[in-house]
Amino acid sequence: MHIANQLSSQLNQLRQQHRYRTLTQRQSSEVQFGSNDYLGLSSHPRVKAAYAEGIHQYGTSSGASPLVSGYQAPHAYLREQLAQWLEREDALLFSSGFAANQCAMHVLAPMYQRVVLDKLSHASLIDGVRHFDHWKRFHHNDVAHAKQLLLSKEANLLVTESVFSMDGDRAPLTELAQLQADLWIDDAHGIGVCGDDGRSVAGQLSAAQVPLLTITFGKGLGVMGAAIVGSSLIIDYLTNHAREFIYSTAMPAAQALAVSTAIDVVANTEGTTLRQRLNDNIGYFRECCRLHGLPIGDSHHAIQTLIVGEDAKAMAWGQALKTHGIQCGVIRPPTVPRGSSRLRMTIAATHSRAQIDHLVAALVASRDSLDRAEITS
Structure with missing residues (x-):
């Protein structure tokens, strides 16, 4: 390989810094x-049984992207279930939280004049916006600084997480929701475990206060995959423009069944x-x-x-x-x-x-x- 020496040199540097993985x-x-x-x-016995039954009924793969023939009854049910449970209009399924965040950010960020993210936002959100010029990062959980970075009388997108993955601390969601911006919350570490009913952000703030949610299935719900949850208009737009969604094989129907069962457990x-x-x-x-x-x-x-x-x-x-x-x-x-x-x-x-x-x-x-x-x- 033409780049072998360069690769080896950089890997050796990581070893010397005790950062080699x-x-x-x-x-x-x-x-x-x-x-x-x-x-x-x-x-959980019910979740594992649902997965096994899903494989028996639908096989191990969806076999195609959602817009071709990969979209099956368990996917449709899971979308409806998420919308009803979280009191939002619709949801779009992705193979992972990283794919959901990066893809949706890349599609939606250009629609705004300013995108403002918490300093400790997940790498997937940063990767979705890093190639644009109109984004800023506010000091961690600093509402005043976030407000300062927003543009007056312009379309602003404000992005944060419900629970931050490296410290377990929580964002001041109620205060952020009062700012003049569309609020997008990555609820990866909150869904299922936070709030009296496990609905986390959705149980605390309305769709009007938080138009966009990222919900992941591999943490509190114990399975895999993710969804962007929001208005029918947003989901329709993503369905037509989100390249990771359009060109990726849909998650297996069995996986969707397992997620639905996990939600049933969490919600009861x-x-x-x-x-x-x-x-x-x-x-x-x-x-x-x-x-x-x-x-x-x-x-x-x-x-x-x-x-x-x-x-x-x-x-x-x-x-x-x-x-x-x-x-x-x-x-x-x-x-x-x-x-x-x-x-x-x-x-x-x-x-x-x-x-x-x-x-x-x-x-x-x-x-x-x-x-x-x-x-x-």
Whole structure:
């Protein structure tokens, strides 16, 4: 290859910076604290049964793009279900949250005179708008700065997330909804787990306040895929202009059936029980960390962080936890700012108190071991 030397050089630079990434196979022997399956629905008997029945009835693939012949009855039902559940007019299905955000942003951003995003908005949103010249980023969760960046008497699009993925903190949605802009909220980490009924943003703000939602299916709902949810006009426009939607094979009908079943679970009494169990586990974990002097962040969401600082130190923490049979996220730049490498742990409704105790004990042991190593080095 003509670029082999250039590729090797840049990969070696990442290794020297402790930012080189490799795929690591999940081990069944490890206790999983790195998954976004917050309610444990990926292993729920009803969700798995729906997936299996969908494969039996529709096969493993939709076989074509939605506008050719890939659009089947489970897709149509899921769209109607989402619209009714979230009190919006329509929804459009995508293979992933990244595809939904990047595609919809690329299509809709040119319709506005100014696009303003939270500084910590997901990479998929940034990638959708980065090639345009009329977008700005406001300081994280800073409503006053967001307002300052909007154009007077022009069409503005304001974009943020309900829950931010690297800290678990939440956006000031009610205040942002009062600004003179169309508000688009990525609800990836909120849907299913936030709000009394799991509807997250849709249960808090109306369609008039939030015209556009991104809903992902691979976190609180435990399956895979995503949807853009909004007015019939927006969905009609995306159907005709969104290239990732038009030219991609539709998600399998079996997958759509599994998502619909997960929504049924989330929206009913079992969902209430699972959310309460999740919140109890989060509270228990945080109290245990407080008692042991572990400096975790302020989040009361399933996403819990321990900021370490240096990239190499974060990697050492992650490896130390693995020796205790614990798997969690080790997050480094460019995903987070330089000097804020961290452990990203996710608490689930399915975790037992014994497993949480084991995580806390492993964190304490890893901290003490690394502190001793620093003293003797």
